[in-house]
Amino acid sequence: MNGAGPIARLVDQFARLPGIGPKTAQRLAFHILNEPPETARSLARALVEAREKVRRCSGCCDLTDGDPCAICRDPRRNREVICVVEQPRDVMAVEKSRGFRGLYHVLHGAISPMSGVGPGELTIRELMERLAKDGVREVILATNPNVEGDATALYLARLIKPSGIRVTRLAHGLPVGASLEYADEMTLSKALEGRQDLG
């Protein structure tokens, strides 16, 4: 095979994607070449279109093709509650639960002191600007329940509390359908801490 030809270039491009090694890249490239030309054209179009049209929403910083994004534009959403998440895919996860009707704010990461990711690298300034003008009554901190997510949540809580806005954190505890026997100690102690009255 010609090392610099179009096939090699295609294989190289696929191999740059996460989770794709040289063998998989080859398989994908030859798959595309075996398909009718229209498959390649529509894939190329979809790639370019997504990359060019998708940007950050000026309100919630989620990725969107229209500004403001569909959620920020929706008049039925409750504008007094903002759910703060780490990544755009977390918005999808919370949306799938259908339990939340407020707005979102995407931080695009979490504070990680050891990796040198500080508050300045996240969209915290944008969040504070929104809180200052939008009449928000509650901020739900839905960062991941790990060290980075906890540090981010504690930092945000300290920043937001003085403005009098209610700050809440997602509950930690047992997943639905789990059994106590297999729960780890940390989760179980969090679940005990956050127990609720019944009946």
Add this chain to the structure above:
Amino acid sequence: MKEYLVDAIVLKSVRAREADRVVTLYTRQMGKKRAVAHGAEKPASRKRGAVQPFSYSRLLLRRGRDLDTVSQGEGIEIFPGLRQSLEGLATASYLAELVDSFTPDEDPNQAIFDLLLDTFRILGDGDQSNAAWAFELKLVSLLGYRPGMEACVLCGSPVEGDRVRFLPEQGGILCSGCLPGAGRVLEITRGTLESLKALARWETRRVHRIKIDPSSGREIKKIIRRFTEYHLEKAVKSGRFIDLVNGR
């Protein structure tokens, strides 16, 4: 033997592939050690709790070709005080990064393990500076870089006066005779020097009782940070966050 048990404090955990984590451990038995925890990101993972950063766990490791893997784990202590406060998390990150940067792989040091464990136990709400400073001074001492604070580090003569000159590059204080041409010295008060000595000497669970006024605190922070970074030959990344949290 393919499998072996270690008592480990988790210093760091980095996501790898879809659901795995590469953890950096400081173990009682074999010093610093990296291992892969397969599937630790999955909700049903049984070892997930035991490989969270800053937890003290008993882990069953299995020898691998490259990195060993964590096959089972059980949390021993999770240090709730440290986890529920911003200062606690920031300080723990800083201390864990120091241990990770200063220690070589698989070089057991029981004293460093105990120092880290004792310090994690006292981290919690409020100002954690004393605990962090004492930890840093004790850590560098255990590694063989103990700063000379009793007499001039160059000629051994006693150092007098209210102001004392400390030179991180020479590893301690200098007398006025050795001062010319010595380099960029940090000037501190005698009180600061005494506080430094106390921080290095007192038991970890009592260091919060050492009273240090804000101006001494600033001098101590500067000296320890420069001393540490001189020996590490790089900046400590978590330092920036800890300064932000402490408002310094």
